[in-house]
Amino acid sequence: MSHEAVIVSGARTAVGTAFRGSLAGVDALELGTRAVAEAVRRSGVPPELFDDVIMGESLYGGGAIGRYAAIEAGLVNAPGLAHNRHCASGLATLQSAAASVIAGMDRVVVAGGVQSSSTMPRVNRRVPGTDDWEEDWLAPSHRETPDAPIRDMTITVGWNAAVKAGISREDMDAWALRSHRRAVAGIDGGSFTEEIFPLEVVRRDGTAFTFEVDEHPRRGSTPEKLASLKPLHPEIKGFGITAGNSAGVNDGAAAVVVTDRAFAEASGLEPLAAVRAWASVGVPPGETGLAPQLAIPKALDRAGLSVGDVDLWEINEAFASVSIAATRALGLDEDTVNVLGSGCSLGHPVAMTGTRMVLTLVHELRRRGGGVAVAAMCAGGGMGTALVLDVPAPA
Numbered sequence: 159m160s161h162e163a164v165i166v167s168g169a170r171t172a173v174g175t176a177f178r179g180s181l182a183g184v185d186a187l188e189l190g191t192r193a194v195a196e197a198v199r200r201s202g203v204p205p206e207l208f209d210d211v212i213m214g215e216s217l218y219g220g221g222a223i224g225r226y227a228a229i230e231a232g233l234v235n236a237p238g239l240a241h242n243r244h245c246a247s248g249l250a251t252l253q254s255a256a257a258s259v260i261a262g263m264d265r266v267v268v269a270g271g272v273q274s275s276s277t278m279p280r281v282n283r284r285v286p287g288t289d290d291w292e293e294d295w296l297a298p299s300h301r302e303t304p305d306a307p308i309r310d311m312t313i314t315v316g317w318n319a320a321v322k323a324g325i326s327r328e329d330m331d332a333w334a335l336r337s338h339r340r341a342v343a344g345i346d347g348g349s350f351t352e353e354i355f356p357l358e359v360v361r362r363d364g365t366a367f368t369f370e371v372d373e374h375p376r377r378g379s380t381p382e383k384l385a386s387l388k389p390l391h392p393e394i395k396g397f398g399i400t401a402g403n404s405a406g407v408n409d410g411a412a413a414v415v416v417t418d419r420a421f422a423e424a425s426g427l428e429p430l431a432a433v434r435a436w437a438s439v440g441v442p443p444g445e446t447g448l449a450p451q452l453a454i455p456k457a458l459d460r461a462g463l464s465v466g467d468v469d470l471w472e473i474n475e476a477f478a479s480v481s482i483a484a485t486r487a488l489g490l491d492e493d494t495v496n497v498l499g500s501g502c503s504l505g506h507p508v509a510m511t512g513t514r515m516v517l518t519l520v521h522e523l524r525r526r527g528g529g530v531a532v533a534a535m536c537a538g539g540g541m542g543t544a545l546v547l548d549v550p551a552p553a
Contacts, residue, residue: 162419163256164429165547167201168517169193169355170412173372173505176275180359180369181409183276186218187226189411190272195231196355197268197413203425208236209264212254213413214247214271214509215240217296219279223272233268244299245476246438246537247271248412248512249545255416256433265421270413271514273507299443299539306443306540312390315536316399316477319447323483327398330478331384334403334502337475341375341499349498349525353412353517374406374505403478405501412513431520431531431547435461438543447477449542450534451484457532457544468546469529470494470522472515475501480536498522511535516545523549 170193174181181189190213198205211233213224225238243250248271255269283295298308306314320330344350356370379402387400422429437456441449450473458464465488473481473495485495498504498518501511512535519531528551534544 161260161262163259163416163433164419164422165414165431165433165520166417166422166427166429167197168353168412168414168430168520169196169200170353170510170514170517171357171410172354172370173374173507173514174369174409175374175505176407176409179373179409181274181276183362184274184359184409185277186215186223186272186274189274189409190223190227190270191230192357193270193272193411193413194227194268197270197415198231198233201415202427203266203415203417205232206235208233208266208268210239210255210258211236211268212239212241212251214242214251214512216242216244216247216273216509217278218274219281236268243541243543244538245474245506245508246512246535246541246543247509248514249516249533249535249543250512252414252416252433252513252516253436253545259416259418266415266417268413269416269513270411271509271512272411273509274409275407275507276409303444311476311538312399312404314443315447316404316479317397318444319477319483320398320479322445322448323479323486325479325482329482330398330403331381333478333482335379335381335384337478337496337499337503338376338379340497341372341503342377344498345371345375349522350518352521372504374408375499375503399477403502405476405506408505408507410507410510410514412510412517414513414516428553429550430524431549434546434548436543436545438541441540441542443540446536446538446540447480448483449536449540450480450544451487453542453544454484454488454532454534457546461546463530463546465489467530468494468532469526470497470519470531472496472500472519472533474506474511474515474535476506476536478502484534516547520547520549524552527551
């Protein structure tokens with residue numbers, strides 16, 4: 159029997175800038191727990207009715223972070239799962255939760271993602287066939303090649319996408335500037351207030367403060383400032399990727415509660431959105447930045463929709479070139495893409511971002527009276543994913 163998966167609540171922290179930002183002293187376990195607990199609180203569903211907690215994590219050293227959050231948030235009967243699809247982990251958890259609900263295996267699932275770049279573990283391993291130890295080892299998603307370094311996404315994702323799609327430095331800077339301006343306007347206009355919950359943070363000196371505003375967008379960003387930034391690889395002729403037209407390095411957590419529509423109706427819960435379809439694709443690692451433009455049509459086809467049926471898009475700005483490439487390839491109206499900013503401005507807490515995108519799209523589209531939203535992103539190792547949501551007008 160087929161069921162319909164709906165989102166009935168969600169919450170996120172504000173996004174912090176890594177290492178020196180407001181969340182630099184809060185680890186992923188605490189961030190994830192707080193987001194799960196708040197999403198559960200907002201849902202009103204009794205803790206004992208939750209079937210699972212699925213949390214995305216990336217580059218945090220493994221472990222079952224979903225189980226940790228479940229226990230700490232009071233959902234001891236929900237087993238918990240850690241999900242890693244790199245940058246797309248926060249979308250992958252929602253897809254897995256929806257699949258289980260649609261299949262009738264689960265009725266109530268928490269899905270989300272968390273990233274603490276500030277406290278990410280540093281790993282070492284013994285080099286195979288030797289007695290030497292490799293410091294700061296990073297588990298690879300693909301075998302390194304000259305066009306797809308495993309540690310340098312500025313080339314593997316950002317620059318390759320720009321070259322293949324014919325995107326200039328000026329194009330990327332202009333997109334990034336608009337992203338910052340839209341994010342700042344959203345903050346000033348209260349667009350993120352509903353999705354963010356205040357988080358009490360304790361400083362090293364023992365004093366506390368409340369963190370509730372995304373801190374990565376740059377209010378003073380100008381065309382001149384962006385143009386003055388040095389390319390991240392000046393040795394490569396024409397290299398146009400800079401810190402200004404790339405996503406930030408960030409911390410944060412987000413979670414949503416996914417239920418069966420029949421359960422929601424019987425429990426008096428208002429669905430914020432229905433999960434209509436999704437799709438993921440693989441591409442050569444050197445073409446990672448182009449993956450969203452393949453995942454989007456696949457997801458829309460599964461939903462029985464076309465590009466023209468979509469009201470709002472967010473295509474994560476891992477690099478500005480990624481969003482520009484997909485927007486151009488699919489013929490999207492730029493006025494409907496990343497209307498409140500994205501990775502370049504809001505930041506990219508890797509495993510959290512997909513869930514944050516869903517929350518932002520849902521709340522913005524509800525303010526506009528409902529419609530269809532698509533969240534899409536690329537992910538390390540040559541992956542891409544897209545999710546289609548039906549967002550009803552508020553009751």
